[in-house]
Amino acid sequence: MKVPWIPKERIEHSALGIIADYQDMIGHTIRPPIPVEDIIERYLEVNLSFEDLEEKLGMEDVLGATFIKLRLICINEKLLENKSEGRLIFTCAHEIGHWVLHRQFINVAGRSDPQKNGIVCRIKNSRHPIEWQADYFAACLLMPEKETINAFRKVCGTEALVVNNVQSSFGSTSLYIDPCIENWPYIAAMVCEAGGFNVSKQAMIIRLMGLGLLVNLTKERIGWSKSYCIAR
Amino acid sequence: MNKTFGETVKNLRIKAGIGLRELARIIDKSAGYLSDVENGRVPPPSEAIILEIAKALEVDKSELLIVARKVDPELSEYVAQQPQAADFLRMAKNQEFSDNDWERLTQLAKFTKLGKGWNEEK
Numbered sequence: 001m002k003v004p005w006i007p008k009e010r011i012e013h014s015a016l017g018i019i020a021d022y023q024d025m026i027g028h029t030i031r032p033p034i035p036v037e038d039i040i041e042r043y044l045e046v047n048l049s050f051e052d053l054e055e056k057l058g059m060e061d062v063l064g065a066t067f068i069k070l071r072l073i074c075i076n077e078k079l080l081e082n083k084s085e086g087r088l089i090f091t092c093a094h095e096i097g098h099w100v101l102h103r104q105f106i107n108v109a110g111r112s113d114p115q116k117n118g119i120v121c122r123i124k125n126s127r128h129p130i131e132w133q134a135d136y137f138a139a140c141l142l143m144p145e146k147e148t149i150n151a152f153r154k155v156c157g158t159e160a161l162v163v164n165n166v167q168s169s170f171g172s173t174s175l176y177i178d179p180c181i182e183n184w185p186y187i188a189a190m191v192c193e194a195g196g197f198n199v200s201k202q203a204m205i206i207r208l209m210g211l212g213l214l215v216n217l218t219k220e221r222i223g224w225s226k227s228y229c230i231a232r
Numbered sequence: 233m234n235k236t237f238g239e240t241v242k243n244l245r246i247k248a249g250i251g252l253r254e255l256a257r258i259i260d261k262s263a264g265y266l267s268d269v270e271n272g273r274v275p276p277p278s279e280a281i282i283l284e285i286a287k288a289l290e291v292d293k294s295e296l297l298i299v300a301r302k303v304d305p306e307l308s309e310y311v312a313q314q315p316q317a318a319d320f321l322r323m324a325k326n327q328e329f330s331d332n333d334w335e336r337l338t339q340l341a342k343f344t345k346l347g348k349g350w351n352e353e354k
Contacts (some may be wrong), residue, residue, distance in 0.1 A: 037251045047242075048252060050267040077264035080253075 001119065003105050003130045011133060014100050015140035018043070033198035034142050036092040040073055044099060048092075050077040057120060064091045066098045067118035068106050073099065086200035090138050094121060097137030102130060142199050143207045151195025152213045161187065161208075163216045181220050237276040237300040238269050241285060244296075245270075248289045258288040276300035279308075 022043045023029050040048045053062040053076040065074045073095040079088040098106070098119050106119055125131050165180040179187065188201035188208070197204060205222060208214040216222055235243070245255055252270070256263040259281060268274040276282065279302045286293035297304050311317045329337075342350065 035251075037253065038249070041246050041251075042249070047271075048267075049271055050252070050264045051273075052264075077267070080263050 001102075001105065001130055003102055003133065005129070006101060006133055008136060011097075011101065011137050012140040012145070015097075015137050016144060018096065018100060018141060019144065032142065032144075032147055032196045033089070034093070036089055036096060036141070040092060040096060044096065045071070046099060047072045049074045050080055051075075052077055053120075054078070059120065059122065061123040063087075063121045063123065064095045065118055065120045066095045066103075066106075068099075068103050069117050084200065086198060086203060089198050090142065090200065090203055091121070093138035093141045094131075094134045096141065097134035098130075101133055101137060139203060139207045139210065143195075143197055143204065145211060147195055148191070148197075148207055148211060149213065151191050151197070152208065152211075154194040155190045156187070156213075160212055161214050163214065163218060166218055166220045179214075181216070181218055181222060184214070184222060187214070235299065236272050237296070238272045240296065240299045241289075242270040244289045244291050248291075250289065255285070255288055259284040276302065279303070279305045 018039065019030065019034065022039050025043055037048060040046050047070070049072060051074050053065055053074055054060055057065070062076050063079065064076060066072070067074070073092070075088065075091055075095070079091060098121075102119065106117065119130065121131060121134070126135065161179040163179050163181060163184070167180055167182045184205055185201050188204040191197070191208065192199060192201065192204050199207075205214065209216065209222075245252070250258075252266055253263040256266040259266070261277075261281070265274070269277060277285075277300075279297065282296050282300055282302060283293050283305070286296050293304065311321065324333075341347070
């Protein structure tokens, strides 16, 4: 499904707007971890369901789906099994992103084709603009800029971490002296801990790079497929 | 239209501000199973689990048991231990007691103070 380009600032503004409105509803401010399931059910008044979506939809690698007319967000129940709460929470936030940013477009598409009255989110489609926008929304919702910068500063100081090497010259614990590709899972984990973020290390590192707090000057691409990262 | 058991649990859970995964943890069931229950993909759970759900949500167990068309285990046990109670219920069934009949019977029991517990009730 094609959607118009939305500037990052507007996506961030939408995510912060959801947090502000949710806070108004519950009557107090919140800090991470952001209660995405409660936002879905009580603030958006959308049904939340955990289902075997791969079997239901006959597709592989499905993470979640949002059905507009049914006011329903479905999360693949397999995400409950693999103990990756960060990924589950991110998928919930991603589907909120579709609900907030895209439901009008999905509704329009659904008028001509009932099959399109929803959006199914698959790993293989993550680079599509509609999926990228929902991912960025999720990152802004779960890791608001202000809180993320504060948490980063607690762990790493006020300067951005510049990664010059793939492997540490001093050993794996020298995060501040010699931040390197090999160490970034530690950096992400420490920022998550400092800010109380309930997200995966991968999501945090992407957010840190997006905010310019982590700068990778090596030719090596940061990715979880590396064996040394998976091992951690 | 009457709400199903799943809809009732979902409404009460959201009203109580308890997440689906949180309630599943409290009653020691998987979130996938509880989601199936709430959405009517599986039948209501056993009486024991319904009582746990009622306790977690701090709601009257009767409300959930009735909508699930289940009998409170305490009542089942009482009937099992009181053959006359079973006989009476069987008679009521055979005579096709109406809602009005049950109401009149309740009033009669109250009026004649059958049993010992009336002074304790408000």
